Amino acid sequence: MFRDFFEKLPDTEYHDVPHVGPHYFASQHSYMQQPDRCFVYLKKYLPPHIKEVLDLGCGNGRNSLPFETLERYGIDVAPQGAINWAKRRTVAYKSISMQDFSRQLESNPDADLSKTLVISSGSFMYITAEEQQRFYKVALDRSCRNFIFQEYIGWTSKHRDLNFKLPTWHFIVKRFRDHKGFEQPVAFVRLDISEQSKIDLGRAKTNALFAGSRAVLSDMRASLRRLKWQVAGALVRARDRLKRATRRPAE
Numbered sequence: 531m532f533r534d535f536f537e538k539l540p541d542t543e544y545h546d547v548p549h550v551g552p553h554y555f556a557s558q559h560s561y562m563q564q565p566d567r568c569f570v571y572l573k574k575y576l577p578p579h580i581k582e583v584l585d586l587g588c589g590n591g592r593n594s595l596p597f598e599t600l601e602r603y604g605i606d607v608a609p610q611g612a613i614n615w616a617k618r619r620t621v622a623y624k625s626i627s628m629q630d631f632s633r634q635l636e637s638n639p640d641a642d643l644s645k646t647l648v649i650s651s652g653s654f655m656y657i658t659a660e661e662q663q664r665f666y667k668v669a670l671d672r673s674c675r676n677f678i679f680q681e682y683i684g685w686t687s688k689h690r691d692l693n694f695k696l697p698t699w700h701f702i703v704k705r706f707r708d709h710k711g712f713e714q715p716v717a718f719v720r721l722d723i724s725e726q727s728k729i730d731l732g733r734a735k736t737n738a739l740f741a742g743s744r745a746v747l748s749d750m751r752a753s754l755r756r757l758k759w760q761v762a763g764a765l766v767r768a769r770d771r772l773k774r775a776t777r778r779p780a781e
Contacts, residue, residue: 565593566651572678573597580676581645586628586665587653597647605631628661635668643674650679 573596583597588604605628635641648669669677 565595569593569649569651569678570596576647576676579645580647582647584643584646584648586648586650593649593651600647628665632661632665632668635665635672639672641672643669643672646674647676647678648674649677 580600582601582603583594585591585594585602585604588594591602591604594602594604666677
């Protein structure tokens with residue numbers, strides 16, 4: 531069982547994050563205590579065999595709150611305030627790096643993730659692409675087939691750092707509005723869901739693709755506008771040069 535594997539994980543040394551204030555974990559009115567809306571929405575689509583949720587980069591544990599009927603686990607390198615906040619909400623919490631966690635999975639072939647939903651929100655992008663692939667591979671080897679990543683998605687983001695862009699093959703992508711109204715892309719990887727959910731998420735994929743097409747068209751229109759102004763400017767400069775060249779010297 532995954533529980534047995536998880537409980538044997540060693541804690542690694544964590545470091546306090548100086549720019550994160552106590553309100554991040556303690557404020558009763560902060561949106562940082564509320565789960566991302568995509569997890570609230572997707573809870574109803576989980577297959578019945580899912581019994582556990584593993585939150586990678588769980589911070590204060592807020593995104594595990596919608597899954598109160600499941601066993602919840604969180605992994606993060608985080609300040610002590612986050613650990614205390616999460617423990618009060620019955621989230622099993624480990625302070626361990628992704629590299630160490632993947633290494634532990636690799637060295638424990640009996641670890642079973644077949645009943646585990648793996649979620650991550652704004653965290654996976656902070657590890658290297660190699661570590662992303664390493665975790666994904668070992669999780670698949672341990673029978674995990676359910677992943678939800680809310681991150682920057684390759685074709686929806688203009689971020690220059692490739693670690694901030696998850697590859698989209700075998701992903702279904704949908705945009706969700708967060709608590710401040712901003713749209714966040716969400717990737718579903720090999721999500722084992724019901725037939726009705728497949729229809730809904732298939733529609734979501736189509737909508738996301740159209741949204742991506744609109745973004746491409748918008749970029750093309752912006753490029754055409756820039757080209758138009760560049761051509762117009764070049765024509766004005768050419769006209770001015772021609773006037774100066776043909777102007778007769780003053781007598």
